[in-house]
Amino acid sequence: MNAPLARKLRAVSTAPATPLRALSAAPAAPLLTAAVLAAAATVELAVHGYPDRLPIALILALATALPLAAVRVQPFWSALTSSAAALLALAPYQVFTIAGLPALLVCLYTQGRHGPRLPATLLPLPFLGYAVAGPGDRQVTVLVCLGALAAAVTGLTRRALAEARAHSATERAIAETLQEHAARGERARIARELHDVVAHHISMIAVQAETARLTTAGMPPAGAERLLAIGDTARTALTEMRRLLGVLREDSGAEPTRRPQPxxxxxxxxxxxxxxxxxxxxxxxxxxxxxxxxxxxxxxxxxxxxxxxxxxxxxxxxxxxxxxxxxxxxxxxxxxxxxxxxxxxxxxxxxxxxxxxxxxxxxxxxxxxxxxxxxxxxxxxxxxxxxxxxxxxxxxxxx
Known part of the structure; x- marks a missing residue:
């Protein structure tokens, strides 16, 4: 990829970061969030009790929240672990914690947004089945499953939109680069035409003035001086034109002549x-x-x-x-x-x-x-x- 095209792609892919995006992009954000949610889930279990199911409830709550810590480096395994723990907590154990829901949604969204595409499409399907026929508290089950489906679908949609924008931006950058190359080639062609045509006629002026000065017998000194000045002016103009040709080859946008070509x-x-x-x-x-x-x-x-x-x-x-x-x-x-x-x-x-x-x-x-x-x-x-x-x-x- 050439340098101008790379600069264009970097420009179109750079978006200003909002404060919330900058906070969520911090390296320690997933780990701290997972720790806070795990602690909140533990407190929630302690408040609600579950004396006969407390060990399994605690394991499932931690398994739902803690995978969030590795969501950036392992989005698939984080989403798989959190989803499996959430499904088991919903039924058959019915010990799902509210604190585990944000971790589940973030893991499924990140998997849909950045993880492998096929698992991102398959992981929400068990939640759809639970929402339709799952046992346990129907209201909680439906809300959790619909939230999980929405998170996964949102991640997949955002990925598709981002890929479409990147593809469109790449096509625009390539098209602009091709236009620049075409314009540069056209300017070089115009430069050659100018040099061939204008240099030819200016040289003729200089040569004719010099020939007239040297071959005309009895020419007054003033006339000879004027012919000499004409030749010098023509040669100076030719030199200046050649200096400007380099600029024309790169920067000018002049239109080509429409006269019939010889x-x-x-x-x-x-x-x-x-x-x-x-x-x-x-x-x-x-x-x-x-x-x-x-x-x-x-x-x-x-x-x-x-x-x-x-x-x-x-x-x-x-x-x-x-x-x-x-x-x-x-x-x-x-x-x-x-x-x-x-x-x-x-x-x-x-x-x-x-x-x-x-x-x-x-x-x-x-x-x-x-x-x-x-x-x-x-x-x-x-x-x-x-x-x-x-x-x-x-x-x-x-x-």
Missing amino acids: GLQELAELVDEARDAAGGATRLIVSGRIRPLDQGVELTAYRIVQEALTNARRHAPGAAVDVTLHYSPGHLRLRVRDNGPGPGLAAPQGSHGLTGMRERATMVGGKLESGAALGGGFHVTVALPIPPTEQTPDEEKTS
């Missing part, structure tokens, strides 16, 4: 944007049998390419970038490689960008690799599985 059909437009923004050569190379894929796979591929292009513009400005998309049997393989300076200046392995790409690939059952490319530069390579239903019959035979 797919592989928009890759050409994405590559054109990257080429215009970076001022370098950016190519899209597609091979294999092209066909529409599952929307989740296409969105994952698009976002990974988008983030990889953003990293290339940020860490290898001006470098040529190749985006390779290959449809193979069972897999969609994509690779984004630049010919920049390599991992020394490329995105660090623990960055939000690479982490988000790896999470996206894992969510659809894919695998992502990144690092130094052969011959220089940096590469991001991903293999995304294609469900069998999306393969053509020829491809299924090949695979």
Whole structure:
């Protein structure tokens, strides 16, 4: 059981104790009560007499009252002993004491509330028989037996209600915990979306401002300073956004966007944007049998390419970038490689960008690799599985 769920269960199971409940919960309460009732039963027998039955009357009175001392540790044996002694005292000996009645009721109630369920159900049955056809003083017998039945039934009812409340509280706690986990996962997904989309466009602003400042001939110094300020502001905003992403992953409750999600059909437009923004050569190379894929796979591929292009513009400005998309049997393989300076200046392995790409690939059952490319530069390579239903019959035979 996890810690939040355990805290919820402790909270719902903790009830404020009343003074009477606190007094009855004292460790010595059963022993002292049993001693007082046993003494009261002895005095009652001495007052009433029973000269011919005094020894057996005293034994039965003590056997009815004293088991109360062990009712917390042995509820079944306490209830069994007190019940047997009470039944014998009612008939055939007819020496039942009023002081023994509270002990009998408490033992039967505790057995019904905390003891084994089957004995708690069977123990009151002899009292029902005594109430219907028992010998002796009918009025006393009926009152005692009905009281015993009521105590046992009350204990069983309280147990059933407590178990129902505990079960309901457990279900509520589990449901709240599941909702929290679902909300946390949704916030993480929103964080990835924000990083992929917003970081892409902010990086484009920074790159375009820097490119305009360096490539525009005859630009006045004031214009160059403003473009430099635009680039610095965009980079600062990007840094602040990445700092806030950690908060969003855990604490934010923002609603997801309802715009249609992009797919592989928009890759050409994405590559054109990257080429215009970076001022370098950016190519899209597609091979294999092209066909529409599952929307989740296409969105994952698009976002990974988008983030990889953003990293290339940020860490290898001006470098040529190749985006390779290959449809193979069972897999969609994509690779984004630049010919920049390599991992020394490329995105660090623990960055939000690479982490988000790896999470996206894992969510659809894919695998992502990144690092130094052969011959220089940096590469991001991903293999995304294609469900069998999306393969053509020829491809299924090949695979």
